[in-house]
Amino acid sequence: MTFAVHGLAVARGVAIGRAVLVASSRMEVTHYFIQPTQVASELQRLGRARDAVAEELVRLQTEIPKDAPHELAALLNVHLMLLQDETLSAGVHQWIKDRLYNAEWALTTQLDIISRQFDEMEDPYLRERKADLEQVVERVLRYMKGAAQPVAAPPPRAPRQQDLLLDDTLDVPLVLVAHDLSPADMLQFKKSLFAGFVTDLGGKTSHMAIVARSMDIPAVVGARSVSNLVRQDDWVIIDGDAGVVIVDPSSIMLAEYGFKQRQGELERGRLARLKDTPSITLDGQKVELLVNIEQPEDAVAALAVGAVGVGLFRSEFLFMGRQGRLPDEEEQYQAYRRAVEGMRGLPVTIRTIDIGADKPLESRHEAAHLNPALGLRAIRWSLSEPAMFLTQLRAILRAAVHGQVHMLIPMLTHASEIRQTLELIDKASEQLDQRGLAHGPVKIGAMIEVPAAALSVPLFLKYFDFLSIGTNDLIQYTLAIDRADEAVAHLYDQMHPAVLRLVADTIAACNDHGRSVSVCGEMAGDPSMTRLLLGLGLRSFSMHPSQILSVKQEILRADASKLQAWAQAVLESEEPAALLQAE
Numbered sequence: 049m050t051f052a053v054h055g056l057a058v059a060r061g062v063a064i065g066r067a068v069l070v071a072s073s074r075m076e077v078t079h080y081f082i083q084p085t086q087v088a089s090e091l092q093r094l095g096r097a098r099d100a101v102a103e104e105l106v107r108l109q110t111e112i113p114k115d116a117p118h119e120l121a122a123l124l125n126v127h128l129m130l131l132q133d134e135t136l137s138a139g140v141h142q143w144i145k146d147r148l149y150n151a152e153w154a155l156t157t158q159l160d161i162i163s164r165q166f167d168e169m170e171d172p173y174l175r176e177r178k179a180d181l182e183q184v185v186e187r188v189l190r191y192m193k194g195a196a197q198p199v200a201a202p203p204p205r206a207p208r209q210q211d212l213l214l215d216d217t218l219d220v221p222l223v224l225v226a227h228d229l230s231p232a233d234m235l236q237f238k239k240s241l242f243a244g245f246v247t248d249l250g251g252k253t254s255h256m257a258i259v260a261r262s263m264d265i266p267a268v269v270g271a272r273s274v275s276n277l278v279r280q281d282d283w284v285i286i287d288g289d290a291g292v293v294i295v296d297p298s299s300i301m302l303a304e305y306g307f308k309q310r311q312g313e314l315e316r317g318r319l320a321r322l323k324d325t326p327s328i329t330l331d332g333q334k335v336e337l338l339v340n341i342e343q344p345e346d347a348v349a350a351l352a353v354g355a356v357g358v359g360l361f362r363s364e365f366l367f368m369g370r371q372g373r374l375p376d377e378e379e380q381y382q383a384y385r386r387a388v389e390g391m392r393g394l395p396v397t398i399r400t401i402d403i404g405a406d407k408p409l410e411s412r413h414e415a416a417h418l419n420p421a422l423g424l425r426a427i428r429w430s431l432s433e434p435a436m437f438l439t440q441l442r443a444i445l446r447a448a449v450h451g452q453v454h455m456l457i458p459m460l461t462h463a464s465e466i467r468q469t470l471e472l473i474d475k476a477s478e479q480l481d482q483r484g485l486a487h488g489p490v491k492i493g494a495m496i497e498v499p500a501a502a503l504s505v506p507l508f509l510k511y512f513d514f515l516s517i518g519t520n521d522l523i524q525y526t527l528a529i530d531r532a533d534e535a536v537a538h539l540y541d542q543m544h545p546a547v548l549r550l551v552a553d554t555i556a557a558c559n560d561h562g563r564s565v566s567v568c569g570e571m572a573g574d575p576s577m578t579r580l581l582l583g584l585g586l587r588s589f590s591m592h593p594s595q596i597l598s599v600k601q602e603i604l605r606a607d608a609s610k611l612q613a614w615a616q617a618v619l620e621s622e623e624p625a626a627l628l629q630a631e
């Protein structure tokens with residue numbers, strides 16, 4: 049039966065494909081594709097974990113005290129039976145063999161399928177066995193976690209859907225459906241060719257949405273209970289422009305969206321011709337178009353769209369999902385160096401680690417803080433872990449030997465934080481001198497992403513070579529809206545007069561002092577905001593590679609000097625959004 053689910057449009061375009069469900073287990077598991085050659089060893093790994101848990105259960109049975117209630121022995125028996133159950137193991141094996149899921153992913157996928165069958169059972173006793181099954185699977189997962197294996201690189205494309213429960217044997221696009229995805233999971237998926245994805249949770253500028261945009265695939269987040277409604281292998285249409293997910297579409301809908309998809313491809317083809325056109329407004333103003341990247345390898349996409357540098361390298365993605373082992377100085381240095389060399393002499397702005405809130409180091413199940421977005425994140429965390437921070441600073445300074453490196457500090461708010469940070473940067477260069485390691489000069493910049501910082505721009509100009517406005521957090525903190533919470537996403541408003549005022553004043557103060565300023569939040573990559581930002585005097589934009597050409601098209605059509613008066617009127621208006629649309 050066809051039905052539609054509404055969410056938030058975060059990455060444009062239309063995707064049509066079969067659903068791949070990432071079940072949300074109570075335990076954090078990693079999701080990745082194995083290589084076809086690894087199937088046998090993955091099955092063995094699973095087998096070893098299952099045997100170990102079976103042995104443990106048998107041992108527990110022998111150790112039951114005489115006076116323990118006899119239900120305990122019966123329960124352990126049930127657990128043993130569930131562990132050896134055919135439906136569980138046959139299903140899990142199939143996900144590993146046919147879809148090349150890693151064992152943990154296969155287990156949670158099959159658990160999800162069987163759990164749904166339990167939910168539908170009439171008999172309350174049988175229904176309750178679902179909890180037992182979950183416990184058994186968790187034991188196996190826990191065992192596997194203890195004997196964790198490094199994450200294997202996924203195959204170059206998503207696996208063929210052969211021999212599935214389904215009748216089709218053709219290669220069809222796959223779309224990812226999940227309750228929530230950690231940024232680390234997203235990075236794994238970034239390497240595989242999913243046609244699109246949809247999640248229950250997430251706001252427009254949640255990090256999940258940001259990574260989706262960087263993957264340049266249609267995506268919808270905040271689609272509430274989509275992961276409960278969609279089943280493995282359902283046909284799904286994701287309309288990333290409208291924020292709609294259509295499940296089990298009719299043939300008329302498939303034809304209609306297929307047409308829309310082709311139109312989108314034609315538009316991309318047209319935009320691609322702008323790649324080498326200099327980014328200059330009609331009145332001759334040069335505008336710098338930079339990219340935001342998460343991994344050194346993203347430099348390839350940056351050059352492919354004609355970007356003139358990296359305005360934001362979110363270095364925290366090197367640190368996430370590594371089971372507690374942070375990258376050491378050498379590993380970081382090599383990663384930064386790859387990005388710098390990949391950009392072939394163009395500047396690379398490396399932001400120091402911005403961990404916390406919806407970018408936890410380990411997983412979303414990390415110790416919950418009351419208000420993670422207001423807690424120990426970004427520079428606050430770095431300053432609380434000076435040894436870790438110094439390691440990163442040394443790695444960045446060393447990478448600067450290989451090209452133009454700018455260092456960007458996130459979330460600064462207090463003068464004391466600024467001073468401490470700069471002292472640590474000096475200390476890092478002294479340490480390198482003492483060790484006789486070469487390091488290059490870097491320009492040092494600050495993110496303006498806390499309202500207090502936007503209201504203290506003169507202080508920042510005293511200490512920094514450049515500023516970069518992080519509108520994602522600036523909006524979150526100005527409007528008191530959690531950027532990752534879909535329940536308040538309708539109040540997350542980049543056109544709120546207070547937000548525009550903070551952005552405008554920061555740009556104006558930098559321009560007055562002849563200091564460079566950029567916007568690196570999602571606002572910079574939104575073509576509907578380009579004219580306004582130009583009118584406010586912005587000449588440097590940093591965004592995902594996939595957005596560069598649409599923004600460039602707006603720049604080529606704009607007369608920046610004529611936009612100035614209009615931009616001031618927008619700033620002073622009670623309803624800036626209405627003026628923006630009317631322009």
Ligand code: PEP
Nearest residue numbers: 497518519520521568569
């Ligand atoms: C921002 O806050 O706008 C920004 C660019 O940083 P991040 O999205 O990584 O928090």
Ligand code: MG
Nearest residue numbers: 497518520521
């Ligand atoms: Mg930020």
